[in-house]
Amino acid sequence: MAPRELVVSPNTPMPPGYTFLKKGIKYKTLHCRRLTHEAGKTVYRVEENKKVLGIRVPKSIFFRVQSLANETLPARRLATEQRDAALVRSAAAELDHQFPDIPKVDRENVLNHGFKKYSGRVGRTGQIPMPRKVLYAVIAHIRHRHTEYDHMLRDGIPRDEARKAVQKRLQSILHQWGTTQDLAWYFNDTQDSPL
Template identity: 65%
Template sequence: MPPREVTVSPRNAMPEGYAFLKKGIQYKTLHSRRLTHAAGKTVYVVESNKKILGIRVPKDILSRVHTQANETRAARKLTTEKRDTATIRQAAAELDSQFSKIPEQDRELVLKHGFKKHSGRVGRTNLIPLARKVLYAVVAHIRHRHTNYDTLLDGGMSRDAAKKTIKKKLQETLRRWGNEQGRR
């Protein structure tokens, strides 16, 4: 039985009957891998300088995955939009619970910025509970919008020193908006 996955260089010859799928389309990568494994064939992971560029999978499987992706695109998009709307709705409810006195403009900015999809921001992680994500998003918002934190950094101050400098103002704002903990 051939190995399920083998790492190769882009300079390696393309195996006969295989095609390349570049990294970045999660649906296609996942399904191409799954179908290739199910067929008992090898997935070739193309890597250069320790960076994955994509995968090589059988052409017939990749063709089938492209077709499935096109056929299911609208339904997947709708599902994603529903999930994203639910995520923002849950974040808004938690924000209102923790910070009942936050001004509406700040509330909207926290939700829009802190929970922006594909941003890598704290609101998008699944590694911490929602209550903590909301707190961190509000702290970041206050730090960047209601203190001179960025100016201090631009002036050469270290992050830790700048955080200590603005800590009192940050805690006061957290308390004023409804968070009694006043952390960070």
Template identity: 75%
Template sequence: MPRREFIVEPSTAMPKGYAFLKKGIKYKTLHCRRLTHEAGKPVYVVEDKKKKVLGIRVPKSILFHVQSLANETLPARRLATEQRDAALIRAAATELDRRFPLIPKDDREAVLKHGFRKYSGRVGRTGQIPIPRKVLYAVIAHIRHKHTRYDEMLNEGMDRDAARKAIQGKVQAMLRKWGATEGED
């Protein structure tokens, strides 16, 4: 089977009939790559000298087609994303209420707002772990940062692991105070 993707530098001449799609829009990248492969044409992955991917080069006709599809489907894709995000927050809120029935309302709202904020890279947004564990980790992080001297310890030069160990008792006490129940972690 012939190679279908080639790594090139930004200075490499653009193949005839090709256009550049910069990295960052997953919908367009996925569809351009798939349609280019289906057409039996090569995809050129543009990397800088540090091996950072900048984007891909694909046939212009495919890029224009995908851009048109992206514009047509944007409202539906946005709605689907909003619905998924709302469902995640509802599931997290339900689990939070079940697992920590005595958590104060302000803390509950802060955990949901901060721990599950979109594009934050926080544990609540990962798809790799189940919701009970996401909630537990988000609550622990909230307690650590809002109810202990953890951040002060770090600012004073304490090692992260040492600071976490130093506050572990306080975190466990707060979890018990909030009525922590066992989850399915």
């Protein structure tokens, strides 16, 4: 029985009947890999300097997945939009709960900026529960929009020092916006904060 996956270099000759699928297209990669395994064929993972570049799969499977991807694209886009809208609704409800007095313009900026798709911002991570995502997004917003934090960084002040310098202003605004949380844990341990 042939191994289900082999690691090869980009210079390794292409097996007969195979083609290359570059990394980064999750739907196609997942389906090509699954269907190749189901067909009892080998998936060749192409790596260079321990970095995955993509996979080599049978052409027939690649073209079948390509066709499926085109057919299902509208439905997948709609599902993604619905998930994204649900995430923002959840964030908005949590934001209103934690910060009932946040000004409308700040509320919209937090939601639009902190939860922007493909931004890599804390609001998009799946690793942190929603209440913390919202808190971190609000703290980042205040720090960058309502304090001199960015100017301090540009002036060469170290990050931790700049954070300490704006801490009182940040806490004051958090309380103005209606938080009743005790945030001492955050301000005593900002080293581990993703912000």
